[in-house]
Amino acid sequence: xxxxxxxxxxxxxxxxxxxxxxxxxxxxxxxxxxxxxxxxxxxxxxxxxxxxxxxxxxxxxxxxxxxxxxxxxxxxxxxxxxxxxxxxxxxxxxxxxxxxxxxxxxxxxxxxxxxxxxxxxxxxxxxxxxxxxxxxxxxxxxxxxxxxxxxxxxxxxxxxxxxxxxxxxxxxxxxxxxxxxxxxxxxxxxxxxxxxxxxxxxxxxxxxxxxxxxxxxxxxxxxxxxxxxxxxxxxxxxxxxxxxxxxxxxxxxxxxxxxxxxxxxxxxxxxxxxxxxxxxxxxxxxxxxxxxxxxxxxxxxxxxxxxxxxxxxxxxxxxxxxxxxxxxxxxxxxxxxxxxxxxxxxxxxxxxxxxxxxxxxxxxx
Numbered sequence: 001x002x003x004x005x006x007x008x009x010x011x012x013x014x015x016x017x018x019x020x021x022x023x024x025x026x027x028x029x030x031x032x033x034x035x036x037x038x039x040x041x042x043x044x045x046x047x048x049x050x051x052x053x054x055x056x057x058x059x060x061x062x063x064x065x066x067x068x069x070x071x072x073x074x075x076x077x078x079x080x081x082x083x084x085x086x087x088x089x090x091x092x093x094x095x096x097x098x099x100x101x102x103x104x105x106x107x108x109x110x111x112x113x114x115x116x117x118x119x120x121x122x123x124x125x126x127x128x129x130x131x132x133x134x135x136x137x138x139x140x141x142x143x144x145x146x147x148x149x150x151x152x153x154x155x156x157x158x159x160x161x162x163x164x165x166x167x168x169x170x171x172x173x174x175x176x177x178x179x180x181x182x183x184x185x186x187x188x189x190x191x192x193x194x195x196x197x198x199x200x201x202x203x204x205x206x207x208x209x210x211x212x213x214x215x216x217x218x219x220x221x222x223x224x225x226x227x228x229x230x231x232x233x234x235x236x237x238x239x240x241x242x243x244x245x246x247x248x249x250x251x252x253x254x255x256x257x258x259x260x261x262x263x264x265x266x267x268x269x270x271x272x273x274x275x276x277x278x279x280x281x282x283x284x285x286x287x288x289x290x291x292x293x294x295x296x297x298x299x300x301x302x303x304x305x306x307x308x309x310x311x312x313x314x315x316x317x318x319x320x321x322x323x324x325x326x327x328x329x330x331x332x333x334x335x336x337x338x339x340x341x342x343x344x345x346x347x348x349x350x351x352x353x354x355x356x357x358x359x360x361x362x363x364x365x
Contacts, residue, residue, distance in 0.1 A: 024219055025188045025195065031218035032198030035205065037062075040070055042197070047121040047146035048079045054141045055102050055133065059317075062204070068097050079121065082107060083114035091272050091353040098356075099317075100270055105133025123147060145193035152183040153196040157203025163235040164207060167224030171235045207231075244319045249291045250278030250361065251328040253303060258343040261352065274342070274352040276361075278323070287324050295328065304331040310364035314357040325361035 036042070039062070041053035052072060056065045071093060076082045082090065087107050094103040109131040113119060121142070122128050129139040140151035159171060162179040188195040206213045214226050225231040252259040253276070261274045279294040281287055288305055295303045309325035344352070349362055 020222070021186055024186060024222060027218035028198045028202065029188060029191060029194055032194060032201060036197070036201055037205075040066065040073075045146050047142050049073060050145050051121065051138065051142050052106065054138050055106050056097065058102060058138075059099050060097060064097070068094070078119070079110050080114055080119040083110040083119065087272055088353065092351075095273075095353045096356060096359075100273065102133060104266070104272060108132040109134065121146075125149075125151065141196065144196050148191075148193060150187050150189050150192040152180060152187055153200065154180060154183065155200055155203075157201075157207070158183070158196075158199045160209065160235065161199060161203045161207045164212075164225035164231050165219060165223045167228070167234065169234055169236050209237075243315070246319060246321050247281040247287070247324070248278055248321045249281055249287045249294075249324045249326065250276050250358075251291050251295065251303065251305070251326045252276050252309070253295065253299075253328045253330065254306075255330055255334070255343055258345055260337070261342050261344060261354075262337060263340040270355050272353070274354050275358055281324075288326070291326060291328070299335040299337060301330060301333050301335045303328040309361055312357065312360040312364070314360060321357065323357050323361065325364065 041049055044050075053065075053069055056069055056072075075093065076085065076090075085107075087104065090103055090107055091100060094100060097103075112131060113121060123143075125139055125143055128134060128142065129136070137153060137155060140153045143149045144151045144153060159176070159179060162182065163169070163171060163175070166178065166182065168175045168178065183199075186195075202217070206217050210232065212231050214220050214223075214231055217223065217226070220226045223231070225234040259276065261276055264270050264273050264275055266272050277294055277298060279290055281290040285293070291305065292302060295301065306327045306329055309327060312323050312325070314321050314323060342352070346362075346365065354362075
């Protein structure tokens with residue numbers, strides 16, 4: 001049985017908790033108002049612009065993303081415009097930003113909305129969440145910023161801030177749930193979009209992975225990691241996985257003053273981009289032998305290898321390559337390809353979207 005005194009203690013504790021949350025909200029929102037960066041996508045509440053900005057920011061640094069965002073909205077100011085544009089044109093604009101599945105999924109989603117919802121982004125979270133490429137993070141960001149709804153956004157910056165504030169070293173499923181539940185309590189119901197952006201901004205500008213600027217943090221007095229004097233120990237850093245490295249070779253197959261390019265399968269890595277034929281080199285074969293075997297297998301001809309273009313190094317998210325490029329030539333026998341392809345001149349390169357590794361070879365010519 002609870003006594004009257006017990007109820008008073010519980011009530012006082014609850015009031016103190018509410019007051020602490022209000023203090024944290026106010027400090028974070030005030031800091032954000034004074035310190036937020038002037039970013040182009042923050043000048044609008046248009047859900048389409050917020051959506052494309054969040055998609056572009058996935059796995060991409062802000063300074064890299066902004067020029068792409070500005071070019072995108074200049075060419076495609078509305079969702080309807082994207083839906084009516086060929087994917088190849090979108091991929092060309094996206095060229096160099098990487099993670100091309102983001103662009104393909106965005107295009108698919110806009111086509112669905114243009115067809116089924118008159119080009120409008122739905123205000124139902126679950127409907128929006130069901131679209132291609134939309135996860136909890138993107139849906140919550142769009143709905144909190146554009147529609148002012150209290151959905152919590154959790155990215156790597158927010159996780160780091162919360163792990164330090166709560167003193168969580170291990171980002172286990174249990175601790176991630178603790179972070180999410182605390183954020184649900186903390187989020188400002190009147191200004192959820194500003195609160196979410198403030199938390200992300202705090203992690204990006206102040207509560208950084210290395211050398212955090214703790215004394216500039218508006219909630220340092222609530223931060224267990226700061227109080228213990230060891231913020232960089234929270235959360236534990238994952239050990240870097242050593243990426244596999246491959247030797248690859250590719251060839252520009254020339255027919256007079258044009259060379260052959262082919263479009264990658266839409267469902268493959270870098271799907272929808274153009275490339276010249278390339279292959280991994282087995283340890284048991286030479287680089288030129290691997291190239292000849294590739295072209296003979298794909299096109300039924302043995303090419304004449306004329307000269308080496310050069311060697312480039314390139315890193316992808318899960319592996320890296322040393323790429324050898326060669327000039328090749330049909331040796332008196334023309335071939336036809338069943339793959340979607342083109343024969344282009346060097347001056348035509350800018351009309352097609354190529355992987356960055358191909359561009360590095362082009363730059364050597």
